[in-house]
Amino acid sequence: SYVLTQPPSVSVAPGQTARITCGGDNIGSRSVHWYQQKTGQAPVLVVYDDKDRPSGIPERFSGSNSGNTATLAISRVEVVDEADYYCQLWDTSRDHVAFGGGTKLTVL
Amino acid sequence: EVKLVESGGGLIQPGGSLRLSCVASGDTFGRYWMHWVRQAPGKGLVWVSRISTDGSDTSYADSVKGRFTISRDNAKNTVYLQMNSLRADDTALYYCARDQINDSFDVWGQGTMVTVSS
Numbered sequence: 001s002y003v004l005t006q007p008p009s010v011s012v013a014p015g016q017t018a019r020i021t022c023g024g025d026n027i028g029s030r031s032v033h034w035y036q037q038k039t040g041q042a043p044v045l046v047v048y049d050d051k052d053r054p055s056g057i058p059e060r061f062s063g064s065n066s067g068n069t070a071t072l073a074i075s076r077v078e079v080v081d082e083a084d085y086y087c088q089l090w091d092t093s094r095d096h097v098a099f100g101g102g103t104k105l106t107v108l
Numbered sequence: 109e110v111k112l113v114e115s116g117g118g119l120i121q122p123g124g125s126l127r128l129s130c131v132a133s134g135d136t137f138g139r140y141w142m143h144w145v146r147q148a149p150g151k152g153l154v155w156v157s158r159i160s161t162d163g164s165d166t167s168y169a170d171s172v173k174g175r176f177t178i179s180r181d182n183a184k185n186t187v188y189l190q191m192n193s194l195r196a197d198d199t200a201l202y203y204c205a206r207d208q209i210n211d212s213f214d215v216w217g218q219g220t221m222v223t224v225s226s
Contacts, residue, residue: 001170033212035153042203042219043153048212086153090211095167097143097155097211 022087130204
């Protein structure tokens with residue numbers, strides 16, 4: 001199965017930029033989606049198709065994808081951004097969905 | 109605004125069966141593929157299954173294949189997950205999610221908890 005690798009945790013000070021990576025074999029050739037999940041809540045889509053934002057998601061959230069790494073960047077980080085973040089894609093070779101293991105973002 | 113509401117979870121003994129339901133509001137349910145995703149306590153998201161718009165095409169994670177069956181009734185705006193031969197490692201919060209055409213999930217329910225324990 002296709003493996004997506006995320007760092008377990010990322011810490012950043014308020015106002016700085018947080019970057020959360022998602023590694024996978026030639027992931028740059030696939031479309032990657034990102035979800036935010038706050039404690040006790042359902043996930044929320046924050047970036048789809050590598051870099052597009054659903055309506056209502058702040059412009060502070062952006063995505064990129066190249067080579068073997070996709071990245072979710074959150075600029076001007078706020079305390080409300082503290083959450084778990086998951087990358088996801090469709091593994092067409094197996095007709096399965098793959099999720100990364102998740103990254104806990106802590107705002108110091 | 110589309111909402112998804114799951115139900116059917118509960119405490120079940122190993123080897124038992126449960127059927128989860130997910131009801132969607134609105135009149136566009138039949139246009140979208142639907143998925144089930146689960147999350148064990150304190151763990152990450154794990155995809156379980158998906159179904160095409162007309163129910164003719166389904167797919168399952170290896171861990172549930174042969175035990176779980178996904179289906180849908182577009183007239184009732186509902187997707188189901190029949191879970192048989194349940195095991196302790198099936199214990200999780202089960203979410204249904206809408207596939208917004210490009211394999212990303214734009215709408216999620218709040219989940220229904222399944223606990224498999226004797």
